[in-house]
Amino acid sequence: MFSFDWPWMFLCLPLPYFMWLFPQSEQESNEGALCVASVSDFELKGHNASSFYTKSNWLWLLSSVWLLLVIASARPQWLGDITxxxxxxxxxxxxxxxxxxxxxxxxxxxxxxxxxxxxxxxxxxxxxxxxxxxxxxxxxxxxxxxxxxxxxxxxxxxxxxxxxxxxxxxxxxxxxxxxxxxxxxxxxxxxxxxxxxxxxxxxxxxxxxxxxxxxxxxxxxxxxxxxxxxxxxxxxxxxxxxxxxxxxxxxxxxxxxxxxxxxxxxxxxxxxxxxxxxxxxxRYRPVTEMYFWFLSAALLLVLLAFFSQAEWRRIRHG
CATH class of the missing domain: 3.40.50.410 (von Willebrand factor, type A domain)
Incomplete structure (x- = not known):
């Protein structure tokens, strides 16, 4: 049976949305606040191969990474039969x-x-x-x-x-x-x-x-x-x-x-x-931790995006 040991971690899922909903004011930004690149900063134009880097694709990628990280932090487990x-x-x-x-x-x-x-x-x-x-x-x-x-x-x-x-x-x-x-x-x-x-x-x-x-x-x-x-x-x-x-x-x-x-x-x-x-x-019920797989998937997506972007830049600049 599949279960989560810390299901309350799913409360963190909407956190990026709230951060986007309440952006820092321009004044706060001018006073030296840390500037984080938005999804639109990753948008590339002018080449057919750049479709991967459209705003919608980057939004999907970042959302997937965040979802996988939250699932991993909720400690997914496979519960064996009670013996x-x-x-x-x-x-x-x-x-x-x-x-x-x-x-x-x-x-x-x-x-x-x-x-x-x-x-x-x-x-x-x-x-x-x-x-x-x-x-x-x-x-x-x-x-x-x-x-x-x-x-x-x-x-x-x-x-x-x-x-x-x-x-x-x-x-x-x-x-x-x-x-x-x-x-x-x-x-x-x-x-x-x-x-x-x-x-x-x-x-x-x-x-x-x-x-x-x-x-x-x-x-x-x-x-x-x-x-x-x-x-x-x-x-x-x-x-x-x-x-x-x-x-x-x-x-x-x-x-x-x-x-x-x-x-x-x-x-x-x-x-x-x-x-x-x-x-x-x-009575004993074996428990197998599954968080590693979700954490690995998130890391794989990040690495895939990084190397894909590096390859596109290499092609773009000849």
């Missing part, structure tokens, strides 16, 4: 390390050497798509931690935004403690008792305001279960496995070591087998 989404009773926060060291190429995927981050994206995205019915959120961290995606049933959006994340966007170092505290803070709003953080990193805590030990105490007090995953080849020396093991042990989770792509897949498959708590299904 019952089974709820497993889990609120999952995914913490993904985006520090500079995640660009190290010590993983192999499809016979190609890839970065740790690329391997993590491939595995975590499949994990996300398997968790239908869970609310999933995404925290990215480096020198600082940020909620990249709040808790949502829209697993497609989570996967898309994870794929768009890149190393260094949150800083070059690693703030593990801040990431845990941010997950606790975000999950405080949830009434769900089954809260889980899956933390993936290839390093040790080198930044942030809260130490991992203090953050673990806070998470434990708030009943947040944490699964930690250490990423990197066997020769990797930057990984603080003792700290990651401590975090998982204190919060009732597990620590895993992912030395290659297959071991990482196995880890997420194991976590995927978390006991599910059946709850009443939630």
């Amino acid at each position: 019952d989404v089974p709820s497993s009773g889990r609120d999952l926060m995914l913490g993904v390390d985006l520090s500079r060291s995640m660009t190290v190429r010590d993983f192999y995927m499809d016979y190609r050497q890839v970065t740790r981050l690329a391997a993590a994206k491939a595995v975590v995205s499949k994990f996300i798509n398997r968790r239908k019915g869970d609310r999933i959120g995404l925290i990215v961290f480096g020198s600082r931690a940020y909620v990249h995606v709040p808790l949502t049933f829209d697993t497609k959006t989570v996967s898309t935004l994870l794929d768009e994340a890149f190393s260094g966007m949150a800083g070059s170092s690693t703030a593990i403690g801040d990431t845990i505290v941010l997950a606790v803070k975000h999950l405080l709003r949830s009434k769900n008792k089954n809260k889980v953080l899956i933390l993936l990193t290839d390093g040790q805590n080198t930044d942030g305001q809260v130490s991992p030990r203090k953050a673990t105490e806070i998470a434990k007090a708030m009943d947040l279960k944490i699964y930690t995953i250490g990423v990197g080849s066997p020769s990797s020396r930057s990984l603080d496995e003792s700290a990651l093991s401590f975090i998982a042990q204190q919060t009732g989770g597990n620590y895993y070591r992912a030395q290659d792509l297959e071991s990482m897949k196995k880890i997420y498959r194991e976590i995927d087998k978390l006991e599910k708590v059946k709850q009443n299904p939630r």
